[in-house]
Amino acid sequence: SLVGQAGWGLESGPARGDLRAIARMQNKSLLRIGADDLMGLATEEETFLRLTELGEDVLQAVYRLAWGPLVRRWGKPRNRQGRDVRFAVLAAGKFGGREMDFGSDLDLFFVYEGDGKTRRGVPNSVFFTEFSQRLIALLAEGGLYSVDARLRPEGASAPMAISLVGYRRYLAQRAATWERMALSRARQVAGDAEFGSRVLRSIERFVYSREVDAALVAQMQEMRQRMEPQGKRQTRINIKRGPGGIVDIEFVAQVLVLKWGYRDRDLHVGSTRLALQLLVEQGYLDSERGHFLLDAYEYLRAVEKGMRLASERASDALPTGRELEILSRALGAKDVASFQDEVEIWMRQTRRIFSTVFAELTD
Template identity: 35%
Template sequence: CRLLGTGRLLGDLMDRIPEFIPRLADDTQLSQVRDLEPATARLIGLLDSREDPDAKVGTIRRFIRRRKLRIAARDVLGEADTETTLRSLSDTADAAVIGALHALTDGRPDAFGVVAMGKWGGREMSYGSDIDLIYVYDDDQDRERAFELATGLGRLLSEPSRHGEGLHLDSALRPEGKSGPLARSLDSYRRYYHEWAQPWEFLALVKARPAAGDPGLLHGFAEVLEPVLWKAKLPEPLVWEIRRIKARMESERIGPGEDPDYHLKLGPGGLTDVEFVAQLLQLRHGGRAPDLRVTSTLEALDRLAEAEILGEHDHRALRDAYEFCTRVRLRLHLQKGRASDSLPTDPKDVARLAASLGFDRTGELREQYRRLTRRARRSFERLFYESGGR
């Protein structure tokens, strides 16, 4: 009852996976989640046992749904913290993309690679996150095959199917966005990022993580990024442009009718504040401190504190706000069955959300939000706008 009463997403998943219903009485069995390596091996074994291409689509989509159901059950039952939930959802995407590429290439993804970006790259995916990614191939002779593989991944993972939803692939973070080629060669990325990269792309590339494909090629892509991102001194014009990007987001991106004071993502002291200050500090100091070159926001905050770039107070303020806003956002998605970035305004919805998160009083949820985000906003303003990261 606790699981089904949490909200729409778990009910929808149960409808698609009726064989899980008998397991509802056993919380331990329902919430078991494999780590990335055994999960990937399991999926590849299942794919290899199926000859029909449509059956492979069904195998991957069922794998995603079952993983998501187990992760959500573990989340609701309090058997995993927020960071573990984000990582497990991201591992699901890793395994699905690796498995799909395995199916397309018969296990030989030579000269082709998938680079995770955004929330996926940071291993911070929510229940409904898009899969931000870019595709890379070795040289021009591999171009046609690379486009076929990129299209094939979309077919296996994203296109409408009788087997239900999969993962939504989004390659808009590639050079030149949707007007640019779907995949590029290693040399093309090297030229673009050295000569034409935009300030927002530096922020995006902090999250870039090799995810699937040819290991040697993906290592080469990381080598392309290293001199672009990790400079001994970050140019001040770039710092000012990053600040302008953030200021523009604050004034333009919160939609009409949404309360910026209770916006989990874009509100003061919310997720975007924490991500921007972490990435700016990484860019400022990562050239001299390789340990800071990580893609996870929470891990970056911890590394910055270990390097004494973040003081104890700022580290705790930023981390607490990020974890709290993320936890609330995850639970809202389970309740509504879709992504939601603002605390609800309807009293019944607020009461339901507060109870689900363990608050005795509805008002405690908003009080906790205000307390944590105000602390985080003070740290953000000092580190991001005033000192620029010491």
């Protein structure tokens, strides 16, 4: 890809100029993806996949930009036997599921192979924490992507990177139940691929370590409730976090993947759309419900994409005024009122299915 090509050989030039080059390539790619989408030359699924691949290209280019100077400054991280220590960047959320939208963040967490020191005596923990922070800072500095790293062990107050031994210990002893659902979409996106596979095997054992029981389902329902807009934020339709929004569909897919993925490895997928298709095909989800959720997911993601393209402000709530009129026309509605009615109909039925599925899982 053009972005990937722009990233090669970046170590020799000044970081700011290299970031500008990556940003130019990213903007060109975004224009192509947006034009193809608007002209109907790409499906929703193809657009989201291309946006995800662009995110990977940019991340890997900036990874190379951040790595070289730190190695020159501190030396390569090595273990106690003198071997190079490997590192993996892992994705979750829509980036992990290959379903990124325009303006999406990168959900990332960072794992390194083990303890030791660099040639200049810097502990590996310090090196990889600094590298992770530098990577995030360069992505932000270049105006490329915001990074959400809250999924890392122990949350926002914890070090940015963790050793594999420490991560396995965390998964076994302290990881919250809801993290099983969040990590079901994890995949490696930068760093050493073989080591990334080792990390993912540990994650897979944690995610599918036991069957889904009524207590876990209740915890998921409670978490979903906490995600819903409260107070004044309820005055506008929130197509992502509101009742019957995109998150409802993601929760249904993920809870059923956890329930049946315990014994069916074919369900170990990160994409919400693919998960729903497989759940229907394998008989784990009623066909009528499953096909409705697939249609609702496509419709609501199209609304979300239209909102992202129509406004520079990142919001999950339907816009107002002129922006709402433009969005309504772009999505084929005859007027604003009929568009809002259509959105509400999709979301009401989605919430009914969500409530029914979760109620059945607690019986």
